[in-house]
Amino acid sequence: MNYKCKLLKNELPKSEVQYYENINRGWSVKTTDCLYVEFEDGTSTTYVIFEGKFTKQYMCRDCGSYYEINLGTQLIKIPKKIGIKEDIKKQ
Numbered sequence: 001m002n003y004k005c006k007l008l009k010n011e012l013p014k015s016e017v018q019y020y021e022n023i024n025r026g027w028s029v030k031t032t033d034c035l036y037v038e039f040e041d042g043t044s045t046t047y048v049i050f051e052g053k054f055t056k057q058y059m060c061r062d063c064g065s066y067y068e069i070n071l072g073t074q075l076i077k078i079p080k081k082i083g084i085k086e087d088i089k090k091q
Contacts, residue, residue: 008046027061029050029051
């Protein structure tokens with residue numbers, strides 16, 4: 001699967017952080033940054049970046065050196081050094 005990623009700095013309004021934490025109990029939003037992902041089929045999604053014990057379906061989680069996205073049928077790991085700047089090709 002091919003995709004492009006970009007880190008969107010301060011994309012999430014601070015007023016919405018509490019909302020996302022309330023509907024995802026046990027996960028926290030440490031920054032207002034979001035991850036924009038454009039897939040090879042032309043669809044795109046902007047993910048709020050959470051911290052927590054695992055990655056829920058259709059969630060993006062900060063795992064330290066990489067972001068992990070759960071697409072429902074597969075997990076995608078996006079290295080922070082590469083993933084936020086360049087096109088990435090996932091095998």
